[in-house]
Amino acid sequence: MIGPVTDEKLDQVVRALKRRDFEAVWVPDRQRAREIILERIGPADRVGVGGSMTIRELRVLDTLRDQGHTVYDHWIPDAPKEEILKIRKLQMQSDVFLSGVNALVTDGRIVNIDGIGNRVASMIFGPGRVILVAGVNKVVETLDAAFYRIKNVATPPNARRLSIPTPCAKTGRCMDCSSPRRICRAVTILEWRPMLTPTLVIVVNESLGF
Ligand code: SF4
DSSP, X not given: OOSOOOHHHHHHHXXXXXXXXXXXXXXXXXXXXXXXXXXXXXXXXXXXXXXXXHHHHHTOHHHHHHTTOOEEEOOOTTOOHHHHHHHHHHHTTOSXXXXXXXXXXXXXXXXXXXXXXXXXXXXXXXXXXXXEEEEXXXXXXXXXXXXXXXXXXXXXXXXXXXXXXXXXXXXXXXXXXXXXXXXXXXXXXXXXXXXXXXXXXXXXXXXXXX
């Protein structure tokens, strides 16, 4: 949805998430989302972060580092492959894992797409707690719209950001490619909160991420 949307629509999404056993809240802007995240992270928590533009747009990671937190963030320019792999695995053992989402259906289902899988895996099992942030641009009315979104709205700019020459990076549309560099390989639907993973979803009434 192109935000901002009505309070009633956001109430509907939050109610749907709660029905699916998520903790959920909506906030008017990124500043309030940032405050909630920082309030929810304890002094000794190690924080993992997936490949998420949304979380970076909230500008929480530098604050957490300044507060002395260990932050498992694999977006390190020119880091050796082995180091990046190690950080991806450590994300799965973090106390709190932060991520955006690729699509949030108004009925509360959360849809994500991943190439390697550390981000979607960490949303499901491993970290002590998960905080997901969904800008209103991620909210869609149907599961079909979520699938359309993850392939045609989320993935092309991600491929461009990573300088990966997939067909969608050139055309802006999914071609269901057979590229060896294909970045969409695992699609997950969180139908309900994963049983052993306390998960807070923060819906933000402004656009964030892809
Ligand atoms: S299948 Fe290929 S073309 Fe389609 S979104 Fe994924 S990487 Fe892009």
